[in-house]
Amino acid sequence: MAAGAGAVTAGDHPATPVVETLRLLAKQRRRTPADDPALARIGLTVLPVAAVLALAVVPLGDTAPVDLDVGVVWFNAMEVLAWFAVWVAGWGPNAVTSLAGGYRMLPLGLAYELPHMLAIITPAIAAGSLAPATIAAAQHDLWYAVWMPAAFVLYLVSVAAMAFWGPFAAPLGRDLAGGAVAEHAGLGRLLLHAGRWMLLTAGAAMAVPLFLGGGAPPPITGPDPFPGLPALWFAVKLVVVIGLLLAARRVVPMLRTARFVTLAWTVLIPLAVAQALVVTVVVLT
Amino acid sequence: MxxxxxxxxxxxxxxxxxxxxxxxxxxxxxxxxxxxxxxxxxxxxxxxxxxxxxxxxxxxxxxxxxxxxxxxxxxxxxxLMPMTMVHNRWGSWAIALVVFGLLAAGAWLVPFPTTGRAAQDPTVALGDALMGPQMLTMMTLGLALLATIVGTVAVAVSRR
Known part of the structure; x- marks a missing residue:
């Protein structure tokens, strides 16, 4: 299963993702009786495309590939397409485990999306802009991860959840024999797993301009030891964020979706609202 | 265009x-x-x-x-079984046509501004419009929606 998920876990060879990709590319697709292959393929295709479109507005260094003045909202809109993608990918094969896995994406989304929206809008409030590059530039003397730690932690949690990954892997759960991906073989399976990793990477990349000062060196180090290399600082910070997410997966077991929904609506959303309120009051006064 | x-x-x-x-x-x-x-x-x-x-x-x-x-x-x-997306066929035709007529008439009859310049930043202009003169409406709407969501969930959940 772990190898099927394209994940390098303890005991796996580091070359596993490459081997697994080649194996899936060579494998034949699978059909189930009375399925809806067109819809499933739309979902499987939308997932990696949405991840790339989300990543397009993230400043990789000091400028984004597409410098959008409403980049934060665009990122959110693209990442939300994953709900739809996983749901129809699970629906398409007309099979029980697959459908149940696809449906698990909906309560997961209902749980993570509101804390996520509040967590990404809080830095935007502090910087007074929806453009990620402007938000990054507004942190030249204090990182927002320090200024608004609750929003940062909530953002990391919601990134793992939006990529239905680690503790939030219920839609692809082992208890459902793979859930939404159970009936997909070959290219379809590869697209879903790759899209999920791409989504996780896009989310981790967005944490850098929103909370970690983008391509600038940490404010405490004084003069920049590598001047003119914002992409390097961006890469270092991205590796740290991804490392944090990978470490969290080792520590936290998979959460039952119902429990996560309860946690989200009773703890995470009030916390996110309180964090946004504090930041707004400080900005306004 | x-x-x-x-x-x-x-x-x-x-x-x-x-x-x-x-x-x-x-x-x-x-x-x-x-x-x-x-x-x-x-x-x-x-x-x-x-x-x-x-x-x-x-x-x-x-x-x-x-x-x-x-x-x-x-x-x-x-x-997973095929189903039809329509019911109350004639009633819904009537409602759809009346609503379409009203909306289309509105689109043609409303005096859209043809002169003057566009706002510098349409996002800021939208925020001003929603949170300026329409603030009370938006706040009431927001609270009513949130209360509806919480109320619906509270009614639907069977947990004791």
């Missing part, structure tokens, strides 16, 4: 019509979403980046919440 608007309009109306011809809930949901996304792209092409992007965001979430209601309320929640 006219060609783009025309093409997107055809996509929006076409997918909107197809919603009622397919026999699967999931296909209907996808087609409705495609229709809304075409409208959103239209708004982005007009330079209203925020409004267009928010429509993609909101409509995707809305379609997925519709799927949650499908699970909760429909006789055939999984939708």
């Amino acid at each position: 006219i060609a783009l608007v025309g093409a997107l309009g055809v996509v929006a109306v076409g997918t909107g019509l197809l919603v009622f011809t397919v026999n699967s809930m999931a296909r209907a949901t996808f087609l409705l979403l495609a229709s809304f996304v075409a409208v959103a792209v239209l708004l982005i092409a007009f330079g209203l980046g925020y409004l267009g992007t928010v429509i993609v965001l909101m409509m995707t979430i809305e379609m997925m919440i519709m799927a949650v209601f499908m699970v909760m309320l429909m006789m055939n929640p999984a939708g």
Whole structure:
């Protein structure tokens, strides 16, 4: 299963993702009786495309590939397409485990999306802009991860959840024999797993301009030891964020979706609202 | 620009019509979403980046919440068996035509400003309009929606 998920876990060879990709590319697709292959393929295709479109507005260094003045909202809109993608990918094969896995994406989304929206809008409030590059530039003397730690932690949690990954892997759960991906073989399976990793990477990349000062060196180090290399600082910070997410997966077991929904609506959303309120009051006064 | 608007309009109306011809809930949901996304792209092409992007965001979430209601309320929640998307055929035709007539008449009769310049930043202008003169409306709406969500969940949850 772990190898099927394209994940390098303890005991796996580091070359596993490459081997697994080649194996899936060579494998034949699978059909189930009375399925809806067109819809499933739309979902499987939308997932990696949405991840790339989300990543397009993230400043990789000091400028984004597409410098959008409403980049934060665009990122959110693209990442939300994953709900739809996983749901129809699970629906398409007309099979029980697959459908149940696809449906698990909906309560997961209902749980993570509101804390996520509040967590990404809080830095935007502090910087007074929806453009990620402007938000990054507004942190030249204090990182927002320090200024608004609750929003940062909530953002990391919601990134793992939006990529239905680690503790939030219920839609692809082992208890459902793979859930939404159970009936997909070959290219379809590869697209879903790759899209999920791409989504996780896009989310981790967005944490850098929103909370970690983008391509600038940490404010405490004084003069920049590598001047003119914002992409390097961006890469270092991205590796740290991804490392944090990978470490969290080792520590936290998979959460039952119902429990996560309860946690989200009773703890995470009030916390996110309180964090946004504090930041707004400080900005306004 | 006219060609783009025309093409997107055809996509929006076409997918909107197809919603009622397919026999699967999931296909209907996808087609409705495609229709809304075409409208959103239209708004982005007009330079209203925020409004267009928010429509993609909101409509995707809305379609997925519709799927949650499908699970909760429909006789055939999984939708794995074919089903029809229409009922009360003549009544719905009448309602649809009347509403379409009203909206189309509104679009033609409202005196849209033809002179004057566009706002410097349409996002800021929108925020000013919503949170300035319409603040009371928006606040009341927001609270009412939140109360409805919490109330619906409280009624639906069977946990003691």
